[in-house]
Amino acid sequence: MENKDTKVLSFWVSPYGLRVVWALKLKGVEYEYIEEDIFNKSNLLLQMNPVHKKVPVLIHHHKPICESLAIMEYIDETWTQYPLMPQEPHQRALTRFWSSFADEKVAHAAVNAMMFSGDEKKNNAENAKEAMEKIEELIKGKKFFGGENIGYLDLVLGWISYFLPVMEEAGNFHIIDPLKFPAISSWKKNFLDHPIIKDTPPPRDKTLHYLQSLIIDFASKSSGQ
Ligand SMILES: N[C@@H](CCC(=O)N[C@@H](CS)C(=O)NCC(=O)O)C(=O)O
Missing domain, CATH: 1.20.1050.10 (Glutathione S-transferase Yfyf (Class Pi); Chain A, domain 2)
Structure with missing residues (x-):
């Protein structure tokens, strides 16, 4: 079942977006994928990432997290199974x-x-x-x-x-x-x-x-x- 609390806004060919999808899949986190048209940006993207206006954006409990590197760290800290970062x-x-x-x-x-x-x-x-x-x-x-x-x-x-x-x-x-x-x-x-x-x-x-x-x-x- 899809988890409505965790959404990924991305674009089908975005390598940055795929990082986020991989991180969630490795951890077994359910999420809803929302396809964005980066050539005709949605209001959702503009609201969620008003600074860069880029995908990916992770929306967790209605709060946006932007920039794939920061998103992956957030995912790693939020869902601790299958750690991505080293501990030391x-x-x-x-x-x-x-x-x-x-x-x-x-x-x-x-x-x-x-x-x-x-x-x-x-x-x-x-x-x-x-x-x-x-x-x-x-x-x-x-x-x-x-x-x-x-x-x-x-x-x-x-x-x-x-x-x-x-x-x-x-x-x-x-x-x-x-x-x-x-x-x-x-x-x-x-x-x-x-x-x-x-x-x-x-x-x-x-x-x-x-x-x-x-x-x-x-x-x-x-x-x-
Ligand atoms: N540094 C960003 C790069 C994200 C990025 O460049 N996303 C592209 C798609 S691959 C985008 O949204 N482009 C739309 C634009 O530049 O207006 C990250 O790591 O998330």
């Missing part, structure tokens, strides 16, 4: 550090590599690769960033497993060479094989078409057409 303060700080690094360095550069062309594409792909080398070091010798189980940082980086390959195809750039990133490549497989994760990514073809249309739109706006 230094490990928790490191998890937050690498989560910001992943969003600020890897995701940002990968999106730019997908959207831009020419030198900007090349330079951003290089930056993403450099950032990914740090992530490769972090996962070496481990099944998941969280150890034996999927944890907070696995969910933050989860998009690399299913979304980055589609971004690479849509934007014609390449970051994850399995020979250069063997540890991330086996982590990707472990992550996508997990029973809670495996059926959750949006359909690949639909995602590819969506990203291709974003790139075309961006290019036509950049050239002033």
Whole structure:
């Protein structure tokens, strides 16, 4: 039965939204999913996230929580089964550090590599690769960033497993060479094989078409057409 006290406002292809869905599913929390059209934002979204006006938003007992990283921490503190964060303060700080690094360095550069062309594409792909080398070091010798189980940082980086390959195809750039990133490549497989994760990514073809249309739109706006 759906839990009407816990709602997730998201957009079908949002990798940030999927983090939140994964966190709830791993913990076995029932929730109501509300699909948002980010190109024609609902009053509910504007009321719940008036600052950024972005998804995901978690609405718990009518109170909104915004920003996927903060939402995942809230979920972890509210439903304590299947802990996502490590318990030890230094490990928790490191998890937050690498989560910001992943969003600020890897995701940002990968999106730019997908959207831009020419030198900007090349330079951003290089930056993403450099950032990914740090992530490769972090996962070496481990099944998941969280150890034996999927944890907070696995969910933050989860998009690399299913979304980055589609971004690479849509934007014609390449970051994850399995020979250069063997540890991330086996982590990707472990992550996508997990029973809670495996059926959750949006359909690949639909995602590819969506990203291709974003790139075309961006290019036509950049050239002033
Ligand atoms: N830092 C935010 C990023 C969320 C985000 O960029 N959401 C996108 C969808 S993937 C969005 O709502 N975009 C609408 C907009 O930018 O107006 C988070 O972690 O939640």
